[in-house]
Amino acid sequence: MSEKIYVIHENDDWTKPLLEALDELNVPYEDWFINEGNVDLTKEPPEGVFYNRMSASSHTRGHRFAPELTMAVLSWLEGHGRTVLNGTHALDLEINKARQYTALEQHGIKTPKTIVTVGKESLIQASEQMEKPFITKHNRAGKGLGVQLFHSVEALKEYVNGPDFEEPIDGVTLLQQYIQSPDSTITRCEFIDGKFLYAVRVDTSEGFELCPADACTIDDQFCTTTENTREKFKIMNDFDDPIIEKYETFLKAQGINFAGIEFIRDEQGELYTYDINTNTNYNADAESKVQMHGMKELAKALASRLDKVNTK
Template identity: 75%
Template sequence: MKKIYIIHENDEWTQPLIEALEELGAPYESWFIHEGHIDLTETPPNGVFYNRMSASSHSRGHRYAPELTSTILAWLEEHERLVLNGSHALDLEINKARQYTALQKAGIRTPQTMVTVGKEQMIEGAHQMEKPFITKHNRAGKGLGVQLFQSVEALESYVNSNEFEEPIDGITLLQQYVESPDSTITRCEFIDGKFFYAVKVDTSEGFELCPADACSIEDQFCVTTENTREKFQIIENFADPIIHKYEKFLKDNGIDFAGIEFIQNNNDEIFTYDVNTNTNYNSDAELKVGQYGMKQIAKVLNNYLQKLD
């Protein structure tokens, strides 16, 4: 029996999609990828395979989930199975440096970024950056490792302290700091390669910006009596020429589902800084406008399934 197979490592993030598939009556199977084994001489089952592996899997104790997923995707693709967000999408998900080179190739502006390995090289590289600048992990997710520095001396003090957080792949990025006049970024969501909606995200409390409801609670991004500013707000009727560039970028890189984030500076210049191929949605923001990402993804997956031989 052909099914929709969901490849992931986070049950909380996947549950809204499962509920949407059950609402449609679509057959599915959850492949939780953490540890396991795979016989490469076997033939994979028939179906639609949706890869939702996350770059932040190591932060949940699933250190080698992306590596195992990479092998599984190669196996599926070798057998010509329909894989959405396949091998190349995963490669970009877990490597921000490759994201930036791919974005630049597509004519999409990114912040100045320097790739560093080793503390001494990080400090040396910082001398070549405009100040202030930020650090971020090459393999991250949720804004892990993002910190703002006003000077090389501040970075040096940090990397030589016990507070320094070693990136999981050893690569730290130094990046131009782009200041938003209202402390927000914009996240554009794409489903089946097409623009779905844009979300304005409040960054005033930090950069760990996973929009999933579980993350919102965990990272205290919910609205409280002390902070009445909404963290996630869908922008109705959003339109900008950047959308067409993003759609072409996704098509050229084999990405079917993604959230792409950009920031605008005081001169309204757009800098694109992140591509999330494991995209999540905020239910409170969606409820206000009646648009539901996971329900739309479920419909797309089911449509692909129905077209399979």
């Protein structure tokens, strides 16, 4: 019997382009939306290929415990020997930036200096140990949640004790070294089934919310407060850097099949890796200019995995 692909997620807007790409290939799939529900661990899961797209920012869409339920589902699938792409370990890193940084450093990939804090007083105390300026960010985030730039401890105190403080969903706030990019850009490297696809230069001059998904970009157009003639997302098809080999080795060791990894260079050219997105999205406008399509390549990779399962 022919099996199918199961796409596990909690965001229809982000997943729609992938399902359309699977339709184009005439590949059988099931849209497995996970928010609330149950999983009977005594039952046998279906056969097939299971691709996890659960996001760390699910709570911003009212899906507070979707990652926890997904972790149970993925563990159940892996326990029964199913083909799971971006499985439990990938999800664990997706929802925990502190563990991302530890894993990256273990592979010799440089990350910004980071202090993990729980509690407002601990956050303020930790800021006294950091060089200025510094940023805060949420440990379980996505979409730039909780990212704020501070030039002094006093400014941080005012924010933390004021009405605008964003409480992180897991209680963990990261205090991080601020890396100044001379041209106000970061680079996001996309990987399909562990192999480099392309790099995207992202203009950060208007802020830290850098989700490349088209659903996010539409909203961003209405948030622009300054004129900006640069492209927000620009694919660099000639990108070549030794970091790619390090990233591919890292992804293989960590059991991550699909990811977007972001880095920034400082004024001295030093490269710092600061985010791994295992629920990766692509920007259609940027892709159309170079005729490269991440979701189509992702769909092809899933179809190839399904063929292998069906020929066992």
